[in-house]
């Protein structure tokens with residue numbers, strides 16, 4: 009490791025609370041990153057924990073998630089090489105908004121669902137003020153930290169249940185987790201320094217995208233390594249069900265319906281990787297489109313559809329594959345992390361292809377990569 013990369017490891021990724029985050033597996037994944045890669049893609053980046061590792065390793069890091077609240081983390085911590093939120097910015101974010109009438113979505117939809125009225129009003133006011141910050145990275149940091157504050161406040165850190173206010177009034181739960189009764193503003197001010205301190209410059213032009221990966225891949229070139237961590241289909245794949253509120257807050261939808269007890273938005277974004285009926289053809293498409301990217305690392309779990317063996321066969325149409333496994337002994341670590349289930353990494357390298365050179369009619373046999 010170069011000296012500058014050691015310095016990058018002085019920066020700490022703020023602990024995420026996101027289903028399937030690879031935060032606790034980073035040093036294991038790091039063992040399988042091939043040597044001599046320079047530009048890398050984190051294709052399904054979620055909390056951005058793997059993209060952050062790539063940035064620390066000094067790679068030019070391209071990161072992507074089709075949910076915008078995750079893209080905001082990518083802008084704030086991966087693409088952003090130096091901008092932080094200052095006390096003056098905080099004053100802007102917390103002052104009473106003049107646009108109150110246009111910012112009542114959280115109060116109208118989520119009062120008494122996830123928040124009491126005053127907290128919902130605080131969130132709307134803060135959201136109105138984000139657009140007053142004059143810089144994309146500052147705005148991204150504001151979204152990142154307020155969204156994380158919301159997951160701290162809600163039991164289990166997701167919005168796929170309707171027990172938030174019940175739990176927030178349960179003394180036993182409050183004893184275990186004080187955040188349930190803390191004002192969101194306090195949580196925000198408490199965790200903001202962790203995010204500011206995680207902003208650093210790895211001397212590369214990193215980039216965060218907010219696209220369906222099948223639309224993004226054809227537009228990017230010269231990637232040496234792609235990391236694919238798709239939703240584990242059939243086992244906690246419904247990211248829009250769990251985190252709908254963060255997407256609604258970030259997008260501040262004007263054109264959606266809010267349905268069911270949890271008031272998730274409808275229609276949802278199309279993934280292609282979260283439903284059994286789509287997933288196999290989506291993988292085939294993804295792998296075909298990724299043909300120019302020599303190395304792939306693919307995270308998987310032994311409880312997903314298709315099963316490990318079948319998935320391995322799909323990958324082996326395109327790449328040489330080695331399967332690495334890490335067994336969970338405890339029930340912690342995110343999506344699918346029940347004790348006994350396995351975190352799997354498909355380590356994929358180029359197939360040795362032979363081709364006939366067109367040059368001067370000479371027939372040359374060579375390795376493609």
Ligand SMILES: C[S@@+](CC[C@H](N)C(=O)[O-])C[C@H]1O[C@@H](n2cnc3c(N)ncnc32)[C@H](O)[C@@H]1O
Nearest residue numbers: 028029030052053054055057074220221237279
């Ligand atoms: C297993 S999580 C990734 C976790 C991430 N590696 C981490 O450490 O936090 C899968 C992610 O894929 C995203 N996703 C699902 N379908 C997608 C698509 N078609 N294109 C891009 N991202 C997608 C989800 O929003 C989710 O964040």
